[in-house]
Amino acid sequence: MLMCATIATRAGVSRAGPHYPGDGGRQPASGRIREVSVDEAFAVDEHDDGELAHVVVQGELDVAAAPTLRERLHATVDRSTGAVIVDLLGVTFIDSTALGVLIGTKERADERGIDLRLVVHEARIIKIFEITGLTELFSISATVAEASAQ
Amino acid sequence: MTVAGDGNGEVRTMSEPVELCIPVQSDLIVLARLTAATVASRAGFDVEKVDDLRLAVDELCVLVADGGTAGRLNLRFLTDGDVVEVICALDGPGGEEGRTDEHGEHELSIRILDALVDEHGDEFDDGQRRGWLRKRSVRHQPS
Numbered sequence: 001m002l003m004c005a006t007i008a009t010r011a012g013v014s015r016a017g018p019h020y021p022g023d024g025g026r027q028p029a030s031g032r033i034r035e036v037s038v039d040e041a042f043a044v045d046e047h048d049d050g051e052l053a054h055v056v057v058q059g060e061l062d063v064a065a066a067p068t069l070r071e072r073l074h075a076t077v078d079r080s081t082g083a084v085i086v087d088l089l090g091v092t093f094i095d096s097t098a099l100g101v102l103i104g105t106k107e108r109a110d111e112r113g114i115d116l117r118l119v120v121h122e123a124r125i126i127k128i129f130e131i132t133g134l135t136e137l138f139s140i141s142a143t144v145a146e147a148s149a150q
Numbered sequence: 151m152t153v154a155g156d157g158n159g160e161v162r163t164m165s166e167p168v169e170l171c172i173p174v175q176s177d178l179i180v181l182a183r184l185t186a187a188t189v190a191s192r193a194g195f196d197v198e199k200v201d202d203l204r205l206a207v208d209e210l211c212v213l214v215a216d217g218g219t220a221g222r223l224n225l226r227f228l229t230d231g232d233v234v235e236v237i238c239a240l241d242g243p244g245g246e247e248g249r250t251d252e253h254g255e256h257e258l259s260i261r262i263l264d265a266l267v268d269e270h271g272d273e274f275d276d277g278q279r280r281g282w283l284r285k286r287s288v289r290h291q292p293s
Contacts, residue, residue: 060180062176062179062180062208063176063179063208063212064176064177064179064180066176093183093204093205093208095205095208095209095212095262096209096212096255096256096258096259096262097212097255099253099255099258100250100252100253100254100255100258101253103253103254104252104253107253124198124201128205128262131261131262131265131266132258132261132262133261
């Protein structure tokens, strides 16, 4: 069986409102939405709430998603004054390239005295952090509330 | 699908290989993952091992492409009994500067492959970069 694929690059698609995993799509009561972009399998939403900047990442984090992920996380760290929470609850796949982006973001945050906290609950995603030894590097919580309370 | 003996009285089921060729574009590696998941599922892998193979094939593609953006990745998926073997070869120049390794991404790939598959390797032969991996549906414990 032979499959030859020549498929157009996935186009970015904008949609009317953000989706927050686990809350049925409701927007947070406080905080300001900066931007929403959706690329079929990958999306980043951001809002801040005073001292906490909150980045919600969804979909598959791979080599294709890495440049956008890097740009958005670094921009959030650069304008933050307090902690940055990276919510990975909606992430269904993560590879070494995306892990490299998170490591780079952590280094950038450390340089600026920003506390970077990850939120991961899915067992298959936690497994990747464990087998790469990155549970030692990152502060990882199971819920956003837990990460916010640190 | 063909059936073959392994010399020990066991009969193995060998499926026709599945071949996939994709341009070296980061957003097309998802097709390799989809194919890996389909092949693993057909081979009887459970959900966790399907996920393992999907990620392992992604890492294999990224390692073989080595930061390149030209040429093609030729993937071959073989099922032999409870083993899935994947061979990935780069038909093209690869990246001039190689894959970024600023944060140890290469080492992360190797750790992931070490943990998720039974065997893996890579070689550079006849000007062609090639990587391979093998994964069983049931991991054999060393005796």
